[in-house]
Amino acid sequence: MTDLARYQDALTIQHVLNTAKTIAVVGLSPNELRASYFVGYYLKRHGYRVIPVNPRESQILGETSYPSLSEVPEKVDVVNVFRAPDALPGIARDAVAIGASTLWCQFGVINEEGARIAEDGGMTVIMDRCLKVEHARYVGRMHWLGFNTQRITSVRAGLQ
Amino acid sequence: MTFEEDGIVTDHAEQDRAYGFETRQLHAGQRPDPNTGARAVPIFQTTSYVFEDPESAAAYFNLQEYGNTYSRIMNPTVAVFEERVANLEGAAGGVAFASGIAAQAAALFTLLQPGDHVVASSALYGGTVNQFKHLLRKMNVELTWVDPDDPDAWRKAVGANTKAFFGETIGNPGGNVLDIETVASIAHEHELPLIVDNTFATPYLCRPIEWGADIVIHSATKFIGGHGTSIGGVVVEAGTFDWSNGRFPVVADPSPAYHGLQFHETFGTYGYLMKLRAETLRDLGGALAPLNAFLFLQGLETLSLRMDRHVANAQAIAAFLDSHELASNVTYAGRPESKYRSLVEKYLPRGAGAVFSFDCAGGRTGGQDLIRGVTLWSHLANVGDAKSLIIHPASTTHRQLSDDELRAAGVGPGTVRLSVGTESVEDLIWDLEQGFAKVATA
Numbered sequence: 001m002t003d004l005a006r007y008q009d010a011l012t013i014q015h016v017l018n019t020a021k022t023i024a025v026v027g028l029s030p031n032e033l034r035a036s037y038f039v040g041y042y043l044k045r046h047g048y049r050v051i052p053v054n055p056r057e058s059q060i061l062g063e064t065s066y067p068s069l070s071e072v073p074e075k076v077d078v079v080n081v082f083r084a085p086d087a088l089p090g091i092a093r094d095a096v097a098i099g100a101s102t103l104w105c106q107f108g109v110i111n112e113e114g115a116r117i118a119e120d121g122g123m124t125v126i127m128d129r130c131l132k133v134e135h136a137r138y139v140g141r142m143h144w145l146g147f148n149t150q151r152i153t154s155v156r157a158g159l160q
Numbered sequence: 161m162t163f164e165e166d167g168i169v170t171d172h173a174e175q176d177r178a179y180g181f182e183t184r185q186l187h188a189g190q191r192p193d194p195n196t197g198a199r200a201v202p203i204f205q206t207t208s209y210v211f212e213d214p215e216s217a218a219a220y221f222n223l224q225e226y227g228n229t230y231s232r233i234m235n236p237t238v239a240v241f242e243e244r245v246a247n248l249e250g251a252a253g254g255v256a257f258a259s260g261i262a263a264q265a266a267a268l269f270t271l272l273q274p275g276d277h278v279v280a281s282s283a284l285y286g287g288t289v290n291q292f293k294h295l296l297r298k299m300n301v302e303l304t305w306v307d308p309d310d311p312d313a314w315r316k317a318v319g320a321n322t323k324a325f326f327g328e329t330i331g332n333p334g335g336n337v338l339d340i341e342t343v344a345s346i347a348h349e350h351e352l353p354l355i356v357d358n359t360f361a362t363p364y365l366c367r368p369i370e371w372g373a374d375i376v377i378h379s380a381t382k383f384i385g386g387h388g389t390s391i392g393g394v395v396v397e398a399g400t401f402d403w404s405n406g407r408f409p410v411v412a413d414p415s416p417a418y419h420g421l422q423f424h425e426t427f428g429t430y431g432y433l434m435k436l437r438a439e440t441l442r443d444l445g446g447a448l449a450p451l452n453a454f455l456f457l458q459g460l461e462t463l464s465l466r467m468d469r470h471v472a473n474a475q476a477i478a479a480f481l482d483s484h485e486l487a488s489n490v491t492y493a494g495r496p497e498s499k500y501r502s503l504v505e506k507y508l509p510r511g512a513g514a515v516f517s518f519d520c521a522g523g524r525t526g527g528q529d530l531i532r533g534v535t536l537w538s539h540l541a542n543v544g545d546a547k548s549l550i551i552h553p554a555s556t557t558h559r560q561l562s563d564d565e566l567r568a569a570g571v572g573p574g575t576v577r578l579s580v581g582t583e584s585v586e587d588l589i590w591d592l593e594q595g596f597a598k599v600a601t602a
Contacts, residue, residue: 009176010173010174010175010176011173011174011175011176014173014174015173032222033414033419033420033421033422033426034425034426035425035426035427035428038223038224038426041219041224042224042225045219045224045225107428107429130428133430136226138174140226141225141226141227142226143189143191143239143240143243144226144227144228144234144236144239145226145234145239145253145433145434145437146234146238146239146242146243146246146253146254146255146256146433146437147243147246147252147253147430147433148188148243148246148247148251148252148253148254149189149243150188150247151174151191152174152177152179152183152184152187152188153174153187153191154187154191154192154199155191155192156191156192156193156194156197157191157194
């Protein structure tokens with residue numbers, strides 16, 4: 001079993017959420033009922049630059065879609081993965097090659113080799129966590145729908 | 161660490177910490193209001209919410225963004241209550257309702273369709289029995305009642321169309337304690353969820369999700385509110401059940417009631433809860449009022465303190481009744497002689513709650529005389545108030561039944577149900593003595 005806790009550290013997650021600007025979504029679907037579209041739409045709405053990586057599409061969410069990470073012509077902070085777990089090692093190699101700082105693998109995208117490749121390349125790895133949920137938990141409004149954010153704080157911070 | 165958050169620098173990045181129950185019953189689900197700094201939970205007494213712009217409104221209605229639209233579906237005060245119960249129960253989230261019965265109906269309607277089948281404990285609250293026997297049957301949902309203490313009975317009742325197991329942590333009023341871990345594992349062998357009504361235990365005494373339950377329901381009217389002020393209920397879900405296992409097309413398939421959205425595939429852990437809110441609550445109504453949510457939150461702040469006291473008083477009252485010549489058949493599961501003792505030690509180590517019954521000598525008349533004689537215990541049809549409550553089922557809730565029918569329902573003609581409050585226990589015993597004196601001289 002992969003020790004997932006080391007890829008789900010709360011402070012690391014908050015650091016990524018608060019410092020990232022550009023997020024490449026690998027496996028972003030153009031179907032607006034799919035989870036990846038929900039996440040991409042949400043991230044764009046919250047001010048991140050979202051870059052679709054999907055070889056079958058030319059444009060998603062109004063943004064140019066690239067066939068692979070290596071073809072993305074700008075600096076990427078986070079590589080967000082919506083692909084089958086066995087695709088992760090290849091994606092991790094590409095992510096290291098383009099100098100991205102974080103590899104973020106969605107729910108169920110668990111692959112130890114992929115995580116190791118990214119870590120050896122100096123990347124931060126988050127695994128089996130949803131980027132939208134974590135953003136909503138720490139920065140957004142997840143608590144408005146009665147979800148258990150597990151946050152406890154008496155600090156007054158942020159505006160809605 | 162210092163982060164810049166929405167333009168505001170904060171020095172308070174939040175660490176993972178396993179906060180204790182007593183901390184969470186005060187804090188979970190609420191941050192100080194970012195706009196006003198209010199420390200208490202504000203009561204958002206509003207039906208609706210102004211949208212920033214058309215795109216935001218569309219995103220809220222499409223469930224692409226967490227946003228407030230209309231208080232039949234969500235409300236910020238109610239949301240604090242939902243999250244707090246979910247947190248205390250160890251669930252992924254919660255949805256609150258106008259009553260426990262409404263919560264239960266919604267939990268079931270979300271996963272059932274006509275032709276389905278539910279296996280339920282035969283020792284359930286009468287209101288639940290009515291809902292299952294009449295409302296569910298009217299919806300063409302088949303029921304099988306099983307002896308909750310018999311694991312094989314649960315197993316044997318499963319059919320191809322079975323969709324859920326349903327039981328109570330502590331049965332009402334017989335005091336049966338459900339072997340949650342065993343019944344959950346039988347449910348999961350058949351790819352079914354276990355739904356547990358945890359009203360009598362509260363998350364302080366038992367957390368069914370820790371033992372494998374998938375959905376937990378509360379009548380918040382009882383110990384959660386704790387002061388007999390408000391009617392309400394809540395459903396929380398663990399978020400771990402695989403609703404896409406092929407048995408639950410109503411949860412997993414594209415939803416005609418939500419433009420083809422596949423709730424479980426799209427929202428994963430939160431799929432059932434999203435459907436429960438965005439479809440079932442939206443369409444059945446039965447939303448919890450913000451003021452009631454506020455009162456339940458006030459109750460939750462002292463839940464552990466009250467439950468410890470309820471349990472201590474209940475133990476003392478049960479021991480008193482055990483030694484009283486006019487009382488018999490004391491059903492409190494916390495008695496050392498209870499046949500549920502080992503289950504209590506496992507699931508309810510802090511105590512078996514504070515609701516139970518006993519048989520008063522003298523049958524129907526004896527029960528009535530006892531009620532007539534007490535002046536501190538309140539004669540009414542509720543449980544879980546900080547004040548002690550007493551009722552005689554044969555002359556109230558079960559009045560229409562003959563003695564034989566009463567026995568079949570597990571209620572004797574002289575059965576009296578108690579909900580032990582938090583008063584000075586010597587006053588409660590003194591008052592019961594007053595009642596027994598009436599029985600003895602009748």
